[in-house]
Amino acid sequence: MGETYYIGVDVGTSSVRAGLVSRLGSVVKMHTIPITVSNPKPDFYEQDSEEIWTSVCEAVKFVTSEIADKSSIHGLGFDATCSLVVLDGSLKPVTVSPATGEDRFNIMMWMDHRAKEQADRINAGGHEVLKYVGGKVSLEMQTPKLLWLKTHLKETWRRASHFLDLPDFLTFRATGRLSRSLCSTVCKWTYKCDGISQEWDRGFFKDVGLEDLAEDGWRKIGQEVLPPGTDCGQLSAEAAAQLGLSESTHVATSLIDAHAGGLALVSAQAKAKEDLVGRLGLICGTSTCHMCVSEQPIFVPGVWGPYLSAMVPDCWLNEGGQSATGALVDHVIKSHPASAKCPQSDKYGWLEGILTVMAKEKGLAHVSLLTKDVHVYPDFHGNRSPLAEPSMMGMVCGLTLDVSERNLAVLYLATIQALAYGTRHIVEQLQASGHVITSVLMCGGLSNSPVFISTHADALGVPVLIPATKQSVLLGSAMLGAAASGDFPDLTSAAIAMGGAAQAFHPTKELKEYHDKKYGIFKRMQTEQLEYRRTMGSI
Template structure:
């Protein structure tokens, strides 16, 4: 089997009659899972997809390549199901990337470097629209209060404005602008409906639940805001290019078309759910993991740790947190509000640190054992120095992790990374120490986000983590230690795929609601208590983290003045 695709079979024997398919489109791969009614993954399949990086801060993808990979993955995980009618529903999640297609749904290029129509997706992590984000944020409007006070270049309104200003031909040719999760439901069903999740979290669509009193806002697009920022033509077209029909996540948005069903090897009309952004699928699965009878889903902070890390918390009422996106009404579950913090580069940062070192072997992607080797090296070094924990090895090595800007709580895309304590050592030991200091820095970033959320009024009762980085016990334990709080990891991994399957279960009609489906499929957790013997160490390093952050701001301010 090629390295571009892999399949796992996690169970054998009799399974529940009700089966669901979850599809997750991440930054570098498409994954699908066949999941039973208790949330257990029976088969999973992964297929890599192309990321084009034609110049700094530009990241592009091909929607047709992604759709083909989706169909390959779904067919692979369902091929052993003889009676395809047992597959009761399918749910999609994906990165919040912008897909541009013509009125006939053919791709329209977003690549000024190549002009290739193949690349018609501006990825979530593309920062070409940083200037447009700054422009939008310089025009105060009540809409911004629902995105933590500032839009990010990772959101869609800055990207749309960039296209209008810098690629006029693309802007004119475009018939539809989709968030990638909504593009997938369109390809599956033919419906151009949009998910409330994508629109409220990335497009400044306002749900009927947001705001109180003078700030109350009825559901819909805010025409005044779009005119203010220079996207008035979208309003004048009656929003046809960005969405006129909106559905709640998990609501049935249609059934598989004949073409889609044939490509996936499934039954025509199989129910398809309104989609999630990938992190939001993980949020639902984490919120439901390890729940006891009567326990609520709100107040549980979920960390979805992939290329970036998303910090997701549901609350029963709206809570505004400066620098944290939201509150988003109904973006995950009805009658709840979502707060979404984040670290723009986490898995991407770890890989960058490893790739940039002579002992890195090209990074984790090319050598999956590199993490194990580094963690074994740390254990050996701690024994050699007679330390009680490898954590203490980084006493004089500090990393500030905003190599790709700060999403939360500063909402400053211009922040950069810092390292304090470098020397001329190029051994594997030096890489191991920098790797550990990077994991610690990511945990301190989470600690700062949690502090801001707590001060604003969130009652965070537990922390749950999922995603590729959580394959490292060191990564998870470092977070428990640095946060001073027990961390839970679901035993029914992968959580993001499970969240997508929960959407399919809700759309199937076999459950009373999306929350009911989530509770039925949540599964057990593993517990990671913090180690008290390293608390003082992490408290000190966290203070260094905050000082490095402020020092960078002072340096930037000092260099603002013209140099000639």
């Protein structure tokens, strides 16, 4: 019997990636293709579903080009950002762009913040479904965006026949089946799944002004909702030809990209289902998502969830997040006068090398101590958790006239520390509500930084585990394909079998007081900003 493979496809904010993955969870081959992000106005972020599908096909063909027997590829899993895709009755794109009106841009991205007014209006209603999103629906979720489209783009609303989450758009293109994933519908669309009933809440949609979506048995937003990893069909003849695969390939019900990463992270070094509980997965990209599961539902103020079976079958998921992390670090570097000296190929390594030299020259035992006089509050793109306040802004304390690369390196370090304190704030809220967090696992761009890893271990006071398989999001989507193929009893079994090993980084005890003090300043900066807002609110 020959080798068995699965394909994971990850559609992130700025690129499409495909990975060929072995039965043991090794990423054998990977390919990345950049995709367009249109930003026609401030807070408006849009994409093109046809460009994305074409890129998916190209990436999959690349990673499978050396596999002669395509029937050895048993399963295909998709993950993508939780972005809103609009299609007409012929399943063709319908514009979400008021700037150009081109049907090319038919995706309202996760990071699109145009629907703040609609989110505020929904939250003012205090509907019961809001208790599953930390008490407030985020403007990054789909119901505010749907309401914005209905209010501002009436022609788009009239023409639209299907509203999909991007992960479900991919399974539709692969199979021709308009099934929806429990992951995206529960986490981003207020679909109800509480262990007793599973349904759209008609009263909520009526209350917020979206009652027309209930027509024809909810046809426009989903009549069939399936758990992640469920076989949602084999490849259609058209999709098989486009992807260069066999029609025998099973396609899995999808996950949101962060949830795919979370599934792979919490499965690293796990031997049984109970090992998945008590771990916090950090999926670090443009933003960071914080994922943890529990056996019973835990409601956490300002943190999304609990969502049943949205990531791990029969477990409840809570999801925190920071709206700008990789994007913030990039912004801090690019906006500094010394950025021209920073090599783009290894910017983290270059800056961390400068920090090491500085610490040695100053006789400091730890690089972390260089930021004693520099403090950053990191909410440059709002606070997703636990304040759930998208209008929060960034703050920097300790600026001077110094514009050297050393000054940039210290500011970079202070920014990383601030992100770690933001995670600590989320962890505090999780633990105050009943979670017990024993370790943190990381994947994504920032997890390639040794300083980012060690800072989180030191600031949080728990071990940080870095999986041997670096491409956790791709691995998570491949786990879906493995479960759908029937090669494993269920998704949990596939995840544990493919999770792999991880390296542990432990906290530095002598830095505890330092980070405790800086975290206290972080909290005061947060409080001060809110006080400044109250003061100026009377003007």
